[in-house]
Amino acid sequence: MTVSRAPSLPDWVLGAENLGAVGGAPYVLVELEGDEPLDWSPGAHPVVMIGVRPPGSADTIAPDHPCDVVLAADDPLLDVVIHNVEAHPIAATSLAVLLRQFPHRGIELGLAAESAVYSMLQAGPEFAAWLQTRPPPQTSVRDEQPVRTERHGNRLIVTLNRPRRHNAVNEPLRAALADALSVAVVDESVTVELRGAGPSFSSGGDLAEFGTFPDPATAHVSRLTRSPGRLVGLLGPRCTAFLHGACMGAGIEVSAFAGRVVADTDAVISLPELGIGLIPGAGGTVSISARIGRHRAALMALSTRSVPASTALEWGLVDDLDSVAPNDSLVG
DSSP, X not given: OEEOSOSSOOHHHHHOTTOBTTTTBOEEEEEOOTTOXXXXXXXXXXXXXXXXXXXXXXXXXXXXXXXXXXXXXXXXHHHHHHHHHHHSHHHXXXXXXXXXXXXXXXXXXXXXXXXXXXXXXXXXXXXXXXXXXXXXXXXXXXXXXXXXXXXXXXXXXXXXOOGGGTTOBOHHHHHHHHXXXXXXXXXXXXXXXXXXXXXXXXXXXXXXXXXXXXXXXXXXXXXXXXXXXXXXXXXXXXXXXXXXXXXXXXXXXXXXXXXXXXXXXTOEEEOOGXXXXXXXXXXXXXXXXXXXXXXHHHHHHHHOOOEEHHHHHHHTSSSEEOOOOXXXXXXX
C-alpha cells in the first residue's frame, strides 16, 4: 500500500483490517518530501512503515521520525527491504513494533522484550519453514575450551575460541563467555578485551543448534539467565571489543554493548536473522539501536545486507578502524 504525501497519516490506514502481516499487507510506503513534521505514529500496529524520499535525498533521519525505515526512491535497498518484508512478514512486523519502543526501555527490560519476541517467533511458521530446509538440529559438539581467558594484571583478555566454526555461538560458548564476563563485572578494577580466534570474530548463532531447545519458553528463560550482552553492557567503558572478519548476528549484537568497538578494515557486519524468520536475539535491538538509532538498526535487520567497516564507522556502530589480528595465540 502506498500513502500519498501527507503530514498527517489518515486514521483509516492504521485501522484497516487488511493492513498488517496477518491481512497480507505487511508494509506501507509513505511518500515523503522534505523534512516536514509528521504528527502520526504507527503505535503497535503490526505493519512496517517505509518512508520513501525523492531520488537522491540524504539519508539523515530524525530520531523521532515515525516511519520504521526511510529510504530514497532510487536506493536499491528499497526493493530489498520490501522483498524481505513480503517473504517474512511476521518477523519483519514484529521487529518494527519492538524497535519503536526504543529508547523507552533500558538494557534489562529491552533484553527481556527482545527475548520474548524472539521466542515467540521460534514457535512461528516462518522459522518452522526454515527448519524444514535444514538437516535435523543437533546439539553442537562441545569444544574443549570454547572461550579462553588471559589475565595480565587488571587486563583480562576474553577470546572466543571456536575458530573452525568462525566462533559460532552455541550454548557452551555462551555459558563460558558469561562466566568469564561475570568475573570482570564483579571486580571493578578489571578491564576487558573481547577478541576472536581464527578467521572471524563471530559468525553469529550456531545454526546447527537452532531448534534444539525443548521449547521457546525455556529458551527465553535461558537467554535472560545467561546473557553475555547484558554483562558487556554492565562493563560499559571497561570493555573494548576487537572485530575482524565476519561479525554477524550475535557477533555484532554482543560487541555493540562494549564501551569501545575497534574493527579491522576487513570486518563485515550484518544482521541476517530475518532470513530464517527471526529477529536479532542476542541483544541487538538494544545495543545496535543505542549506537546508530532504531531506523538504521531496522534497515540492517530488514535488509539483511552486510555493512562494511567504513560504513559502520560512519554510523557509529564501531568507534575506530585499526588492524585487528585474530587472537590465535590461545587456540589449542
